[in-house]
Amino acid sequence: IRNNENGAAELNAVRDRVGMPHVEANLDNILKERLLELVWEGWRRQDLIRFGKYTKAYDQRTPIDNENTGFTTVFPIPQKCLDLNKKLKQNSGYE
16 A cells, blocks of 8 residues: 555455455555454554554543654663663653
8 A cells, every 4th residue: 555556455355354344455444454453463552653643642542741752652771771881872752
């Protein structure tokens, strides 16, 4: 889809496997399908980041202060690591 190709065959092949009706292949439907298929696999956070939706409100989650800067898409560097390597700089938003 992101390469201006039609992903309907691939998306609907996954849905055919379990008898679900076909849907239009677009980014929103692909994200929804990945939620259904990979619910216990630990991919949701990365999917939301990749689809540009992680820092927005979704489901029952509300954004935290300054999250619009995107700082929550990376993790803070542990203080022990910062103490051991003085060349490291804490990720923005966690200072």
